[in-house]
Amino acid sequence: MSDNPAFSASRSGNPDGRRVVDFGFRSVDAEDKKPLVRAVFDSVAPRYDLMNDLMSLGVHRVWKRIFIGALAPRSNRTLLDLAGGTGDISFGWRRLGGGPVLLTDINASMLAVAQRRAVGAALIAGISPLVADAERLPLPDRVVDTVSIAFGLRNCTDKAAVLAEAYRVLKPGGRFLCLEFSRLQVAVAEPLYEAWSFRVLPRLGQFVARDRDSYQYLAESIRTFPDQQTLAAMMDGAGFRRVSYRNLSGGIAAIHAGWRL
Numbered sequence: 001m002s003d004n005p006a007f008s009a010s011r012s013g014n015p016d017g018r019r020v021v022d023f024g025f026r027s028v029d030a031e032d033k034k035p036l037v038r039a040v041f042d043s044v045a046p047r048y049d050l051m052n053d054l055m056s057l058g059v060h061r062v063w064k065r066i067f068i069g070a071l072a073p074r075s076n077r078t079l080l081d082l083a084g085g086t087g088d089i090s091f092g093w094r095r096l097g098g099g100p101v102l103l104t105d106i107n108a109s110m111l112a113v114a115q116r117r118a119v120g121a122a123l124i125a126g127i128s129p130l131v132a133d134a135e136r137l138p139l140p141d142r143v144v145d146t147v148s149i150a151f152g153l154r155n156c157t158d159k160a161a162v163l164a165e166a167y168r169v170l171k172p173g174g175r176f177l178c179l180e181f182s183r184l185q186v187a188v189a190e191p192l193y194e195a196w197s198f199r200v201l202p203r204l205g206q207f208v209a210r211d212r213d214s215y216q217y218l219a220e221s222i223r224t225f226p227d228q229q230t231l232a233a234m235m236d237g238a239g240f241r242r243v244s245y246r247n248l249s250g251g252i253a254a255i256h257a258g259w260r261l
Contacts (some may be wrong), residue, residue, distance in 0.1 A: 045110050068246045071148055077098065081101055082148065084102055087113075089150050100126050101143070103128065105129075142169065146175050151179060153178055160237070171260070183227040188252040239260065243256070
């Protein structure tokens with residue numbers, strides 16, 4: 001089992017009436033989720049990219065290429081990459097000719113990996129890393145052209161707050177795009193998908209990263225994330241217009257997009 005402190009304590013509920021949120025299949029006090037998620041990503045950061053390849057059999061790279069293409073990088077447009085992790089989206093944006101990037105993540109360990117990768121790929125110019133909470137961005141209103149978040153929204157405590165912040169910092173005419181795991185739309189594939197998620201992935205985590213519990217949490221977090229229609233409705237509620245989504249790999253992942261008009 002893992003030594004990750006995110007899984008070391010048992011919880012007894014919220015007798016004081018405090019707000020409870022999901023942490024995988026567990027319920028925790030809302031104020032506790034961020035440090036729990038931070039502990040997960042502190043643990044997985046060194047092998048995060050390798051594990052992504054193993055967990056998705058490399059398909060995440062295809063999803064991210066499609067997503068970066070949907071961002072429509074332009075040299076005169078700025079990107080705010082929320083929960084940018086080890087930098088895949090920021091790097092892809094820059095490689096396709098996109099303008100300056102603000103690469104943010106609440107987890108300094110993940111950004112440290114991104115910075116090392118950026119130096120190695122000679123992409124450090126034009127990318128500014130910032131430790132920041134996507135729910136409370138230290139940015140003024142209407143300052144960026146595009147906001148992205150890839151495989152990060154489900155780990156946020158207050159997803160509505162993230163959407164509100166993305167809307168706030170976008171310039172009028174700007175666009176928000178989210179790549180996230182979603183609901184599989186192919187019923188015949190469900191048993192195989194469930195077995196891969198809950199039998200294989202935790203074992204891979206234990207074997208490769210010596211952390212079974214973090215990968216168990218990541219699998220669980222996918223199941224507790226809003227489905228395609230629910231997330232689209234949440235974006236509409238945050239003020240985005242012309243909201244749309246595109247399923248990838250039968251709905252295992254989806255790209256949601258909306259405009260600030």
